[in-house]
Amino acid sequence: MKIALVHDYLNEAGGAERVLRVLSEMYPKAPIYVAFAKQGTAKKMLDERGKRIVESSWGWLLKIGRMYSYLRCCLPWVWKSVDLTAYDLVITSCSGYIARGFRVKPGARVVAYCHTPPRWLYGYDTPTGANRQWWGKAFMWVVGPFVRYFDYQSAQRVNTWIANSREVAKRIEKFYRQKAEVVYPPIEMPEVRRETVAKRGDYYLVVARMVGGKGIREAIAGARKAGVVLKIVGETVGAGIRKEELESRNVEYLGRVEDKELAKLYAGARGLVALSRDEDFGMTVVEAMAMGTPVLAFNGGGYKETVVPGKTGILIEGTDAKTVAEGIRRMEQIKWEREKIGQWAKKFNRARFEKEIRGVVGA
Structure with missing residues (x-):
C-alpha cells in the first residue's frame, strides 16, 4: 500500500508539527506534501530525519513574506495542484490551511487528523488577531463565503475524520456535519534526572x-x-x-529552547500558566503535567479535557489580571502530589497515540 502524508505548511514548529513528526516516523516511507515549506524549525526537524518534503506548485509564491496569509482565497487552487493519484492511502494533518482538496485516484482512502477547522474562517482567535480588525472583517466578508464553501466541500471527500480533542470533534460536527473519532496527540518529554524534578524553582512558566x-x-x-x-x-x-512587551522586571523571555532544556524548565516550575480562551487541545499543558507540574488554565476548550481541578491543576473563569493572580495564589496553597500528576499525563503517551491511530487507519 502506497501512503502519503499531507500537512498545511511548514513554518514555525508547534503542536501540529510535533504530531506530523510522529506520523512521519510511523509511516517512514511516506513523503510529506505541503502547501509550502519555509526554512525554519519545523522543516529542520523533518530534514534531520531524512523526510522527503514535496511543496505545491504555489510554494515559491506562498513563501514570499506573508503571502501565504494574503493568498488564502487561493487555497482551492493551491491544493488542486497537489497530485496524489499514485497513493492508496492519504493521511492529512490539517488545520488553518485546509490541507484537503488535493487530487486522489478513485478508491483511495483519505484520513484527516484535524487539529481544528480553520480558526480564521469561523471566528476563533487567531495568532495575529487580524480577523477582529476592520480590514480583516472586510477581507472575510469578501472571501469568507467562497473559502468556507471549499472547506465544507473538501471535508465531504474525507473518508475518516480524527479529532485531536472532543472540543475539535464538536467543531467538525458543527461546520462539516461529520462525526470524528477522538485521538489525543502524543506527548513526549525527554527524561530528566530525578534530582532535577525534585528541585523546584521559584518561577511560573508559559510555553x-x-x-x-x-x-x-x-x-x-x-x-x-x-x-x-x-x-x-x-x-x-x-x-x-x-519583544519589548516581554521586557518586565518579573518576566524572563527565553525564546525557543531545545526539548531537553524545556523539560528541565517544566520540571523546575511551580506551575504552568495557560490562558488561551478556546484552545484546540493544549499539548503544553500535558507536557507540564508529564513533568509533575500543576497547571493554571482557563476553563475552556481542550483544557477542560486535560486538567483535573484540584488534582493536576486549577481552571479559572477569566483571564484578567485579578483572576489570574488569585489563581496563582490558590496554586500556592495546594500541596500538589507531583508523582500523581505525572501518572495522569501518561495516558497521553506516544504508544497510545500510535495504537489508536493504527486502529482507526487500519495501516
Whole structure:
C-alpha cells in the first residue's frame, strides 16, 4: 500500500508539527506534501530525519513574506495542484490551511487528523488577531463565503475524520456535519534526572508561540499582580507580541529552547500558566503535567479535557489580571502530589497515540 502524508505548511514548529513528526516516523516511507515549506524549525526537524518534503506548485509564491496569509482565497487552487493519484492511502494533518482538496485516484482512502477547522474562517482567535480588525472583517466578508464553501466541500471527500480533542470533534460536527473519532496527540518529554524534578524553582512558566490568542499579555499582568517570576518560552511569529512587551522586571523571555532544556524548565516550575480562551487541545499543558507540574488554565476548550481541578491543576473563569493572580495564589496553597500528576499525563503517551491511530487507519 502506497501512503502519503499531507500537512498545511511548514513554518514555525508547534503542536501540529510535533504530531506530523510522529506520523512521519510511523509511516517512514511516506513523503510529506505541503502547501509550502519555509526554512525554519519545523522543516529542520523533518530534514534531520531524512523526510522527503514535496511543496505545491504555489510554494515559491506562498513563501514570499506573508503571502501565504494574503493568498488564502487561493487555497482551492493551491491544493488542486497537489497530485496524489499514485497513493492508496492519504493521511492529512490539517488545520488553518485546509490541507484537503488535493487530487486522489478513485478508491483511495483519505484520513484527516484535524487539529481544528480553520480558526480564521469561523471566528476563533487567531495568532495575529487580524480577523477582529476592520480590514480583516472586510477581507472575510469578501472571501469568507467562497473559502468556507471549499472547506465544507473538501471535508465531504474525507473518508475518516480524527479529532485531536472532543472540543475539535464538536467543531467538525458543527461546520462539516461529520462525526470524528477522538485521538489525543502524543506527548513526549525527554527524561530528566530525578534530582532535577525534585528541585523546584521559584518561577511560573508559559510555553506558547508569541501571539495574541495565547494569553501571554494576560499571564504577564497576572504574574505581576501576584508578585511571582514568570519565564516565557516560545517563538515570535509574524505580527504577534513584540519583544519589548516581554521586557518586565518579573518576566524572563527565553525564546525557543531545545526539548531537553524545556523539560528541565517544566520540571523546575511551580506551575504552568495557560490562558488561551478556546484552545484546540493544549499539548503544553500535558507536557507540564508529564513533568509533575500543576497547571493554571482557563476553563475552556481542550483544557477542560486535560486538567483535573484540584488534582493536576486549577481552571479559572477569566483571564484578567485579578483572576489570574488569585489563581496563582490558590496554586500556592495546594500541596500538589507531583508523582500523581505525572501518572495522569501518561495516558497521553506516544504508544497510545500510535495504537489508536493504527486502529482507526487500519495501516
